[in-house]
Amino acid sequence: MAFISSGYNPEKPMEGRITDIGPQHFDKFLPPVIKNNFGKWLYHEILEPGLLVHVAESGDKVYTIRCGAARLMSVTLIREVCDIADKYCGGHLRFTTRNNIEFMVETEEDAKALKKHLNDQKFDGGSYKFPVGGTGAGVTNIVHTQGWVHCHTPATDASGTVKATMDEVFEEFTHMRLPAPVRISMACCLNMCGAVHCSDISILGIHRKPPMIDHEYLDNLCEIPLAVAACPTGAIRPSKVEIDGKSFKTVAVKEERCMFCGNCYTMCPSMPLSDKEGDGIALMVGGKISNRISKPAFSKVVVPFIPNEPPRWPTMTKTIRKILDAYAKGANKYERLGDWATRIGWERFFEVCELPFTEHLIDDFRDPAYYTWRQTSQFKW
Amino acid sequence: MAVVEFQGKSFEVDEDGFLQRFDDWTPEWVDYVKETEGIKEITDDHQKVIDFLQDYYKKNGIAPMVRILSKVTGFKLKQIYELFPSGPGKGACKMAGLPKPTGCV
Numbered sequence: 001m002a003f004i005s006s007g008y009n010p011e012k013p014m015e016g017r018i019t020d021i022g023p024q025h026f027d028k029f030l031p032p033v034i035k036n037n038f039g040k041w042l043y044h045e046i047l048e049p050g051l052l053v054h055v056a057e058s059g060d061k062v063y064t065i066r067c068g069a070a071r072l073m074s075v076t077l078i079r080e081v082c083d084i085a086d087k088y089c090g091g092h093l094r095f096t097t098r099n100n101i102e103f104m105v106e107t108e109e110d111a112k113a114l115k116k117h118l119n120d121q122k123f124d125g126g127s128y129k130f131p132v133g134g135t136g137a138g139v140t141n142i143v144h145t146q147g148w149v150h151c152h153t154p155a156t157d158a159s160g161t162v163k164a165t166m167d168e169v170f171e172e173f174t175h176m177r178l179p180a181p182v183r184i185s186m187a188c189c190l191n192m193c194g195a196v197h198c199s200d201i202s203i204l205g206i207h208r209k210p211p212m213i214d215h216e217y218l219d220n221l222c223e224i225p226l227a228v229a230a231c232p233t234g235a236i237r238p239s240k241v242e243i244d245g246k247s248f249k250t251v252a253v254k255e256e257r258c259m260f261c262g263n264c265y266t267m268c269p270s271m272p273l274s275d276k277e278g279d280g281i282a283l284m285v286g287g288k289i290s291n292r293i294s295k296p297a298f299s300k301v302v303v304p305f306i307p308n309e310p311p312r313w314p315t316m317t318k319t320i321r322k323i324l325d326a327y328a329k330g331a332n333k334y335e336r337l338g339d340w341a342t343r344i345g346w347e348r349f350f351e352v353c354e355l356p357f358t359e360h361l362i363d364d365f366r367d368p369a370y371y372t373w374r375q376t377s378q379f380k381w
Numbered sequence: 382m383a384v385v386e387f388q389g390k391s392f393e394v395d396e397d398g399f400l401q402r403f404d405d406w407t408p409e410w411v412d413y414v415k416e417t418e419g420i421k422e423i424t425d426d427h428q429k430v431i432d433f434l435q436d437y438y439k440k441n442g443i444a445p446m447v448r449i450l451s452k453v454t455g456f457k458l459k460q461i462y463e464l465f466p467s468g469p470g471k472g473a474c475k476m477a478g479l480p481k482p483t484g485c486v
Binding site: 221226267 | 401402403419441442443444466480483485
């Protein structure tokens with residue numbers, strides 16, 4: 001397409017420039033019933049999976065229908081969402097913190113009609129466009145990252161692994177039959193953008209090979225001290241190499257100290273490390289962020305490596321299913337996955353989930369590793 | 382990688398317009414870049430920032446932190462943005478010929 005100016009004048013870039021206006025005030029987009037009852041809600045109920053009702057002091061009710069979304073979406077799809085909001089909700093809608101879409105209506109009949117309408121929408125391939133669910137003790141949307149769609153440091157894909165996993169656990173999205181909510185999150189490298197460090201089940205992209213070093217370019221493209229300081233294990237040091245009689249300033253990596261985190265590549269483009277066979281996925285479980293009964297907790301690594309198997313990652317989805325089933329079977333009501341594993345003991349967790357325990361799972365990172373070992377004789381055979 | 386010709390000099394640059402080699406920097410580079418960075422004329426203040434960035438990079442092998450840039454040159458961050466509308470990284474470092482900033486930027 002030919003160039004069409006927005007009115008911006010590149011000759012005078014600072015002229016008519018508007019800055020620091022921040023986001024719009026949320027107040028502008030509230031549905032009337034929310035605006036009128038703001039801060040005056042009495043109680044709420046989950047009527048059925050994906051359908052909530054909030055009742056205000058005034059007696060006003062608002063029915064919320066929550067539906068799944070792929071997070072990565074086209075303008076076409078957003079327009080369709082807007083069309084639905086125009087038709088049923090006076091043009092109002094919201095997105096949740098887990099990237100589900102919520103439509104709000106004022107009567108139960110409207111809510112039921114909207115729920116049916118949403119569940120009827122499908123893509124040409126057959127997938128639900130707006131599957132209703134994600135409430136109560138089920139599996140809601142997966143918080144995830146960019147993966148091979150946009151990022152330069154991933155060890156696996158985000159959208160692909162998430163679609164494969166949600167297909168596997170779809171029944172749990174549309175039902176509320178687990179002991180407590182199960183949050184699944186995904187990050188494509190251990191920068192852990194998002195929530196993998198604090199989720200019930202986490203999918204994490206990992207590398208297994210040290211970085212390759214472009215000695216000839218490194219000093220030109222990188223600030224060497226930053227690459228050295230980026231390493232959590234002190235595996236990188238500045239050095240010099242001779243190539244074809246020319247001397248280059250560069251870095252050297254002590255490979256037996258490298259644990260393939262990829263931080264140095266983040267800081268220095270001349271140290272790429274992604275690798276088709278080396279890269280894959282680690283699974284972590286048992287994290288939570290709420291304060292309900294037990295304190296918030298980090299998730300722990302329980303599967304050190306699963307190979308990347310695009311496009312459906314069958315080993316990964318099967319393992320997640322296995323963990324989820326064992327949890328659903330074994331846990332008490334209200335018990336989050338981490339609470340359950342702590343109660344039965346991690347040795348029992350590995351037994352009932354049929355996961356092999358390997359040396360990779362034993363913490364060996366600095367002094368705090370010691371506190372993760374068992375300093376008691378209390379254990380089960 | 383693209384090569385830019387300007388006033389009889391040629392510069393190898395990446396897709397963001399950063400110099401590929403610090404050693405390729407010449408005063409002509411500053412004149413070439415200022416157009417795209419929204420700068421009409423290089424004043425003494427501009428030169429002071431560029432000179433400091435280059436000295437610091439030669440001495441330490443890294444670009445200075447913003448607070449160090451401010452403290453040494455005496456320009457507050459606001460003034461640095463007035464001089465270089467794209468900011469200290471994309472504007473000043475690019476003009477000074479330093480490598481492209483990395484990390485989660």
